[in-house]
Amino acid sequence: MKHAATILVLAILLVGCTATGNNVNEQDVITIGVISSFSGEMAVQGEHLEQGVTLAYEQLDRTALTHSYRLLFEDDAYKSDKTAAAYRKLHDIDGASAIIGSDSRSGNIVAPIAETDAILFCSVASDPAVVKGRKYVFKHWTTPEAEVASYLAVVEQQGWDRVIVLESVHPGVEAISDMIEKAARERGILLERHRFQSGDTDFRGTLAKLKNQDFDAFALFLMPNHLQTAGKQILEFGFEQPRTTIEMYDFIDDVSLFEGEWYIAPADPTGRFVASFTERYGEAPESVAPNGYDCLNLLVKAFEEGGTDPDDAMTVIRQLKDYQGAVGTLHYSGSLIEGGSIESPALKKMIVNGKRVLVE
Amino acid sequence: MAVLSQLIANGLIAGSIYALMAAGFSMMFSIQRFMNIAHGATYVVGAFSAYLFAKIIGWPFWIAFPIAIAVATLLGILINHIVFEPLQKEKDKNLALLLASFGMFLLIESIILMIFGADVKSFGLPVERGMDILGAIITPLQLIIIITAPVVFIGIWLFLKKTLVGKALRATSDNTVIAATMGINIRAMTFISTGLGSALAGLAGILVALEQNLEHSMGMSAILKGLTAAIVGGIGNVPAAILGGYLIGLAENLGIWYLPSGYKDAISFVILIIFLLFRPQGFFGMKKREEVAE
Amino acid sequence: MIETYLLHLFIIACLYVILTTSLNLAIGYTGLLNLGHIAFYAIGAYTSSLLALNFGVPFWIGALAGATLAAIVGYLLSYPTIKLKGDYLALGTLGFSIIVESVLKNWVSLTRGPLGLPGIPKPSIFGFAIDTIPKYALFGLILAVLVYIVLEIVVRSPFGRVLQAIRDDEMAAKTLGKDTFNAKAKALALSAFIAAIGGSYYAHYVTFIDPTFFSILETILIFSMVIVGGTASMLGSVAGAVLLTLLPEPLRFLPFPSSIIGGMRQALYALLLVLVIRWRPQGLIGENTFKKFKNGVKR
Numbered sequence: 001m002k003h004a005a006t007i008l009v010l011a012i013l014l015v016g017c018t019a020t021g022n023n024v025n026e027q028d029v030i031t032i033g034v035i036s037s038f039s040g041e042m043a044v045q046g047e048h049l050e051q052g053v054t055l056a057y058e059q060l061d062r063t064a065l066t067h068s069y070r071l072l073f074e075d076d077a078y079k080s081d082k083t084a085a086a087y088r089k090l091h092d093i094d095g096a097s098a099i100i101g102s103d104s105r106s107g108n109i110v111a112p113i114a115e116t117d118a119i120l121f122c123s124v125a126s127d128p129a130v131v132k133g134r135k136y137v138f139k140h141w142t143t144p145e146a147e148v149a150s151y152l153a154v155v156e157q158q159g160w161d162r163v164i165v166l167e168s169v170h171p172g173v174e175a176i177s178d179m180i181e182k183a184a185r186e187r188g189i190l191l192e193r194h195r196f197q198s199g200d201t202d203f204r205g206t207l208a209k210l211k212n213q214d215f216d217a218f219a220l221f222l223m224p225n226h227l228q229t230a231g232k233q234i235l236e237f238g239f240e241q242p243r244t245t246i247e248m249y250d251f252i253d254d255v256s257l258f259e260g261e262w263y264i265a266p267a268d269p270t271g272r273f274v275a276s277f278t279e280r281y282g283e284a285p286e287s288v289a290p291n292g293y294d295c296l297n298l299l300v301k302a303f304e305e306g307g308t309d310p311d312d313a314m315t316v317i318r319q320l321k322d323y324q325g326a327v328g329t330l331h332y333s334g335s336l337i338e339g340g341s342i343e344s345p346a347l348k349k350m351i352v353n354g355k356r357v358l359v360e
Numbered sequence: 361m362a363v364l365s366q367l368i369a370n371g372l373i374a375g376s377i378y379a380l381m382a383a384g385f386s387m388m389f390s391i392q393r394f395m396n397i398a399h400g401a402t403y404v405v406g407a408f409s410a411y412l413f414a415k416i417i418g419w420p421f422w423i424a425f426p427i428a429i430a431v432a433t434l435l436g437i438l439i440n441h442i443v444f445e446p447l448q449k450e451k452d453k454n455l456a457l458l459l460a461s462f463g464m465f466l467l468i469e470s471i472i473l474m475i476f477g478a479d480v481k482s483f484g485l486p487v488e489r490g491m492d493i494l495g496a497i498i499t500p501l502q503l504i505i506i507i508t509a510p511v512v513f514i515g516i517w518l519f520l521k522k523t524l525v526g527k528a529l530r531a532t533s534d535n536t537v538i539a540a541t542m543g544i545n546i547r548a549m550t551f552i553s554t555g556l557g558s559a560l561a562g563l564a565g566i567l568v569a570l571e572q573n574l575e576h577s578m579g580m581s582a583i584l585k586g587l588t589a590a591i592v593g594g595i596g597n598v599p600a601a602i603l604g605g606y607l608i609g610l611a612e613n614l615g616i617w618y619l620p621s622g623y624k625d626a627i628s629f630v631i632l633i634i635f636l637l638f639r640p641q642g643f644f645g646m647k648k649r650e651e652v653a654e
Numbered sequence: 655m656i657e658t659y660l661l662h663l664f665i666i667a668c669l670y671v672i673l674t675t676s677l678n679l680a681i682g683y684t685g686l687l688n689l690g691h692i693a694f695y696a697i698g699a700y701t702s703s704l705l706a707l708n709f710g711v712p713f714w715i716g717a718l719a720g721a722t723l724a725a726i727v728g729y730l731l732s733y734p735t736i737k738l739k740g741d742y743l744a745l746g747t748l749g750f751s752i753i754v755e756s757v758l759k760n761w762v763s764l765t766r767g768p769l770g771l772p773g774i775p776k777p778s779i780f781g782f783a784i785d786t787i788p789k790y791a792l793f794g795l796i797l798a799v800l801v802y803i804v805l806e807i808v809v810r811s812p813f814g815r816v817l818q819a820i821r822d823d824e825m826a827a828k829t830l831g832k833d834t835f836n837a838k839a840k841a842l843a844l845s846a847f848i849a850a851i852g853g854s855y856y857a858h859y860v861t862f863i864d865p866t867f868f869s870i871l872e873t874i875l876i877f878s879m880v881i882v883g884g885t886a887s888m889l890g891s892v893a894g895a896v897l898l899t900l901l902p903e904p905l906r907f908l909p910f911p912s913s914i915i916g917g918m919r920q921a922l923y924a925l926l927l928v929l930v931i932r933w934r935p936q937g938l939i940g941e942n943t944f945k946k947f948k949n950g951v952k953r
Contacts, residue, residue, distance in 0.1 A: 038916025039470060040871070041577045043478035046916055074906060075916045080860050080867060081666050082902075085659075089906055092659035108772040108862040129772045169622060169759050171768040171864065195622035195760065199581030201572050202374055205616045205624075208366035208496075225480040229572045236490040236499050253479060257487060286479075395744070443928060447935055455681075456935035458744070459881045460928055462874045467924035474917035580870060584752075591745060626756040629749035636746040637734045 030303055031070045032296065033090030035083060035110060036102035038075035041198060044224065045288060046075065049102040049124065052292030052326070055280055066304055071296075072096070076106055083109040091117060097308065098122070100295045102288050104130060104171045111137045118310040120302065120317075122295040124288045126175050131339025136314055138332070138340040140291050140298070142266035146346040147246050148180045151219075151264045154244075154348060155189060160216035163244075165193045166203060166230055167221040176246055177221055191219070196226060203230045207237050220245045224252050231257045249351065251287045256354040265356075266327055266344050273326035290326035297325070298342065317342075367613045369496035369506075373571075375609020376509035377564050379602045381586025382593060383516065384560030386601035388436075389590065390533030391546075391553040394454055397461040398439055399561055400583025401468035404576065406432035406562025407569040408472055411481055429562040436558025437551065439464055445550075465579065473576040482573035505567050512563070513602050516556075520598060529553060533596055561586075581625070588632045594642030603644060607631075661791045663903060668794030669856050670895035672801050674879040675888050676848035681877075682885030683809055684841040685821030689873055690731070690747030691849055693754040694724040696868040698850025699857040700758065700765060703774045706858070713777030717854035721847045728846030732839035751873060758865040770864025777858045790859055797855060801848055805888050808844065817841050882930055884937025894937065901926060 034053055036046035050073060057071045072094055074086035083106045090096040091113075098120040101107050104127035111130045114121040114137060121137045123130050126144055131137050155163065163184075167173050177193060184191045192215075194206050203226075220243055222230055227248050234243055235257075245263045249255050273293060277285040285293075298317060306312035318340060320332040327344045334340035348359045385399050409431040413424035443464055447456050490497040498506070520526035532539040532549045540546055564582070568574075585608065593604020608628050615627040635642060673695060680688040701720030705711035711719075735746050758765050765771070776785045777793070784793050808814050816837050819827040828834050857863045875898065883894020905919045 039473060039920040040916070043473055043576070043916050044480070045478075047478045073915055075919060077916065077920065078866060079872075080862065080864075081669075081856070084860055085662055085666065085903065086906075088659040088662040089903075093656050105770065105862075105864055105866065108770065109860055112861055127769065127772070169768050171770065174762070174766075174768045195620065197622060197625050197756070197759070199584075200621075200624050202370065202613075202624075204370040204373075205367060205613045206621050208363050208370065209617065211363065211366070225573055225575050228480060228482055232487050232572075235487045237497050238489045254482070254484065443932060446932065450935045453935070455687075455881050455885070456931050459878055460931045462878070463924050463928035463931065466874075467921055467928065470917045470921035470924060474914045474921065584870075587745060588749075591742070595742075620760070622760045623756060626753050629752050632749045633734060633746055633753075636738055636742055636749075640738060640742055 028067050029070050030067050030098070030308065031072060031090070031094050031096040032098045032100065032299055033087075033094065033096035034071065034073045034100045034292075035076055035086045035090070035106055036073075037078040037106075038073070040077045040079075042078045042103070045102050048285075048287045048289040049100070049292040051277070051281055052285065052289035052294075053100060053296045055277055055289075056293040056296035058280075059276065060300060065300070067308070069300060069303075078105070080105070080109050084113070087113055091119060097303070097310075098299045100292060100299070101125065102292070104175070107139070120299060120310060120313055122299060124291040124295065126172050128339065131334070131341065134339050136310055138314075138317055138334070138342060140295055140327075140330075140342040142247075142327075142344050142346050143341060144176045144179050146343065147176065147264050147266075148183050150346040150348065151180065151244075151246055152183055152187060152189070154262065154264070155184075155217075156187060158216070161188065162190045162192070162215040163217050163219050164210060164215050164241075165191050165219045165221060166206070166226075167193060167195055168223040168226050169195050169197050170223055173221045173223070180219075180246075196222070198223065198226075201225065201229050203233050204237070207233060207239070210239075211237065215241065217242045217244055220248060222248060224248075227252060228257060249349075249356065253283065253286070254354075255351050255356060258351045259354065260351060262348055262350045262359065264346050265349050266346060270324070270326055270328065285326075294325040294327060294330065294342070298323075363617070365495040366497065367617060368610065369493070369498055369502075371610030371613040372506050372606065373498075373502050373609070374613060375606035376505050377568055377582075377605075378585045378589045378609050379513065379605025380509055380560050380564035380567075381582055382589035382601035382605040383513065383598050384557035384564075385583070385586045386557075386590045386593075386596060386598045387529075387553045387560070388440075388557040390596040390598065391529070391536075391550050392440075392444065392448070394444075394457040395461070395587065396444070397458070397583055398464040398468070399436070399461075399557070399586065400579035401465045402432050402436045402439075402558045402561040403565040403568075403582045404472060404574075404579040405435050405468065406565030407574045407578065408476060408565075408576075409562070410566040410569055411476075411483070411574055415481075415483055425566055428566055429559050432562025432565070433555045433559045435468075436554050436561070440550065440554045465583075469576055469579060476576065478576065480573050480575045483570055485570065501571050505571060508567070512560070513599075516602075517599055525552065585628060588628050592632060592635050592642055594644040597642075597644060600642055600644035604642065607643065658787055661787050663900065664791050665787070665794045665859060667896050667899040668791075668798040669852055669859075670876065670879060670899050671798045671892050672852035672855070673849055673876050674883065674891040674895040675801060675805050676845045676852070677876055678880050678883075678885060678888060678891040679805055679808070679817075679841055679848075680845040681880055682887075682891075683814065683821060684817040684838060685824075686735075686838060686842060687744040688747045688842065688845070689744045689877065690749075690751040690754075691845070691876060692868045692873050693751040694728060694846035694849040695853040695856075695872075696754060696758060696865075697724040697727060697846075698853030699863050699867070700771075700853075701850070702854035703771050703857045703863055704764070706775050707771060707773065712779075713775075713854070713858055714779050717851055720854050721850040724850035724853075725843040725847040729839050729843040731846075732835065732842050748870075748873070751868070752870075755865055755868050758868065765865070768865060770862055771857075772862045774857050774861045774863065776861070794855065797851070801851075802888060802892065805848075809888065813837065813840075878927060882927070882937055886937070890937055898927075 036049045038046035076083040076086045087110050101110055101123045104125040107123035107125035107130035115134045123139045124141055125139050126141050131139050167177050181191045243261050247265050249263050250265050302313040302316040306316040318332050323330045330342050333343050350357050350359050409428035410425055413419050443460050447453055490499040528544045589605040589608045590601040594600030612627050616624050677691045680686045698720035702716030705716040735743055759767055784790055816832050820834050824834055879894040879898045884890030902923050910918045
């Protein structure tokens, strides 16, 4: 009985390993692989990316395409060795010609190997280290610099000089928080940072300490579950200061909690994208979904116009100008040394009647 | 001064939840004698069941919540019966049980992920400014938590001290062999302690879901805090675990008066280690010392 | 092309062999339920990476530095945990690893916190650059074999017998005049040393590390490898490491709809784990771990 169990497990493994069924040999099929976290704490990121990418894929007009495309998803469970394994599987076994990734961490793992293999890699990441010095890697995310500049412009306009930052311990947050703290200091604005680990959902201690202090506003650089809790607790405490953020109000479903607040965010997904997304999924697009959508379309465009040669395909990307993406009008910017990014502008938005609205 | 009372209030709120987790954990541990990580999954199931019944299906709270607790209870009993009981007969059971409980925890978390998706969910209760009580700001829901938990605990204390079943439970946790000789049905004791413990976890999950929000990965930190509190209070002893929960809650919240907020989680572990060093039987532990240390 | 994928898996398997066998030294042979093992792994990874990135220190020096640091920490960890047994030791060591993780995340000026350390250079040992996957696989194989041999020698030595005596009955071992504290401390130190080497090996392979490596889930994973393999032997640890590294991979080939792949694969993995433990609790290559005295003295 006990031996049977062992044999059963080994058999599953054997069958699994040899069932490399997906190995397609057709010349014309271009495989695009997507690596993200589909399980574990960061599963929400994978979910959103998958939604955006799949929508784009489904909307492709097959009759107008020279090549045919195949989309494959791999989970890395937010673990680096799994990220590398996912890439290896997509590249070595599935013959992927391009990869889409959803965060800086996996970006940093995949970028060096994609570069060596001359595989196009579209990374929805904020860390510039992902693209630095790389030919085949580009990122698609509003640059922290643009967001920071926009944010501080509004802060100065309001005449604030002390802002309390509540932040989640997370790479994307860290990057922006670092940058904004420095930039703020140069302008004589004090940004006081308080960090919260992912398991910690109680802000009341920190709020208690702030209760009778003099400051102008809150900056909530928090992941979704933190954001909702903190937003709520701030109100419960009776704070009157505005609750601002960068990007984060685009990451949650229900923004009614933040009625009347302003924030800085990448340009709104275009109306057409939002409409088809809502029709397909029954909910509004969030976080990396529009970027995933754009990444897929950009890669297809690169292969269609440049062909399957990676250098030619990348040339198409580098010449990108005034492209209508899901995140607004996109253009490519960058050099070989600093690496390339698809940038979208940072805008000021407000929550009005429970909806996100563009301001001025 | 108002800050102090606020921090104490925060400590009581957090402590109530930790105490619920610790009590349930301790109750099961006192009979089964192993660290059941799957207890964290029971907590998550309680929360999501309540969400499913109350928010998705739309039943009123007073129907949805008891059913959710029942679901959690059932789950705990089922897991124990199918996975843990058979392993209890093995010679090297401690490691195997620990690992099996981790596996069940992961399994349940994955299933919740598949069913509900990865987005953070919330009950969407209206937000209002909290009441000012002795300088501390507390919302009505938080007040409910601070009151409900001790009520539940008093109920448990009475159950353990006064009822026949409660006494049988305590006897079994003291010494299983003698208890069996006395005619106590050990299997029934296991059943009851598992059920009761799981119900407590389910309740904790529901309270947290109401007061904050839910996501599939919420279980790990809950069980870790519960474990820590149970040990700091005194393992195997339910009232001690409850007090341990409040202790940890207060310590964490008073601690971040001085420390940067990022270290909050580390505080409870430092306390844990200090206790393990100097008083491994916990604050209120009594004769269990030789089972813990030399 | 499939070879590179398989070689990558091999490289990772070697890593886990290193981590699992060293943990087994503590758990299976000395009876120390150390759940803080990944802290040593983290120390090794971060030390050699930081030294390489900031000071250009060559891999082998950085790795040895990290391993030595980890060994010292391991030795010191014995002091507070000296009195604890069983599950309590587990919890104490788990707390230790959570504290280390906290420090890694918060000490941003040193570790860049959650941003991690990208661009870690590939190792170059005495001029021989290990910069391709096949070379790294060979490197991994050599390391894993070395570690295995060293550990086998240790457990078969008189010192190893002392450890097992401590595991079986520390009181008796003390009565026989063995300095049990010293032995336990050394075992923990050696276990830490090896784990740290594993950490450096890994960091310089993926060229990027961040605190998410050293999470509780990682601890659970390595711990499962030890148990599944069976704590009775080092060979068991090798088997456990290889099995659980390979286990999730075939699941990639099962075609699930993309909306549930993450949850489904993790669920299957967890299910298989529970089934293996349920059906074969003593592990793949195991016998009773806590044996009675070998000399036939029954208790």
